[in-house]
């Protein structure tokens with residue numbers, strides 16, 4: 001089965017290596033926690049309010065610095081760990097990390113009052129509290145620093161493995177893939193404060209869904225395409241098609257990234273400075289809904305979740321970048337992203353109709369007809 005799937009190379013660890021792989025997330029989680037705790041951080045007010053004080057919750061943000069440190073440690077093998085280790089130990093690390101995510105969930109959920117959610121299983125899945133801090137570190141932001149940085153490190157580690165395997169016959173698509181996500185995560189940390197204005201921070205509670213999703217799915221399983229693709233050499237395209245492939249996929253990636261980043265930044269600008277033109281160009285046209293405002297110009301006037309279309313284009317570039325479009329592994333990220341965001345926007349619209357009032361949200365739906373893909377959906 002494993003051979004048929006083409007991932008037998010991920011099961012080649014010796015007995016002691018398998019144990020080390022299983023324990024790798026434990027070390028990773030501890031090191032990230034220490035780094036977040038001791039490295040200097042920007043202290044900023046967030047978007048969600050602290051129910052105890054009614055004031056915006058405060059955050060310590062140092063994701064970019066943590067990311068820079070772990071990249072340097074990994075790249076120069078400063079701990080003696082080989083660069084391909086994260087990739088080679090993926091399967092064992094997912095198993096060990098999942099056990100830890102279960103333990104963290106039990107600790108976080110059972111340390112919180114029951115609240116409205118009486119069902120214990122549902123509480124474990126969805127969580128009870130929206131915010132929890134540990135020694136001054138916000139748990140949600142910790143999840144995203146670990147998840148984001150490990151996603152990039154796992155992608156880079158897979159590229160290192162691929163190079164060891166193929167040398168001169170390496171697939172440039174694999175290096176592009178790793179570069180895309182090293183850049184994507186760097187951008188994420190540069191705009192870390194914008195993350196405070198997004199769905200997970202606003203709506204999600206801290207249960208297994210977010211814990212496992214943030215640490216393991218984001219950190220380790222997002223590189224699923226590489227599980228299958230790292231063991232294939234350069235697909236050998238020649239002539240103009242090679243240029244179409246090697247230039248076209250980065251263009252598609254950057255196009256998708258620009259839509260997502262642009263939309264997120266516009267919403268962030270609007271929330272912080274409601275009267276300011278976005279990039280000095282786009283008027284903040286909005287619908288008044290009591291003391292709230294629905295933005296409906298620029299990216300938010302094209303489709304109600306245009307940012308998700310950006311993620312879709314970006315994910316499509318991932319499916320194409322390896323040059324093996326007939327291999328299902330190349331499409332795993334795309335399939336996940338499309339299913340994830342088509343579901344998420346349904347929930348988000350439900351929350352928004354509640355928050356802004358059904359009439360005002362319907363007015364927005366009337367004004368901005370499409371959900372994600374203008375003219376199509």
Ligand code: NDP
Nearest residue numbers: 197198199200202260264293294295296300307308311348
């Ligand atoms: P959004 O940033 O769209 O956040 C949704 C919230 O924004 C809503 O609940 C609402 O909250 C506010 N909002 C939505 N529409 C409007 C509007 N028209 N006017 C004013 N406020 C509005 O969603 P996400 O957090 O899901 O996504 C953020 C970014 O992160 C996206 O680019 C997404 O693609 C990316 N992302 C990527 C993932 C990946 O795996 N690659 C996973 C998750 C996110 P309120 O009114 O309370 O402000």
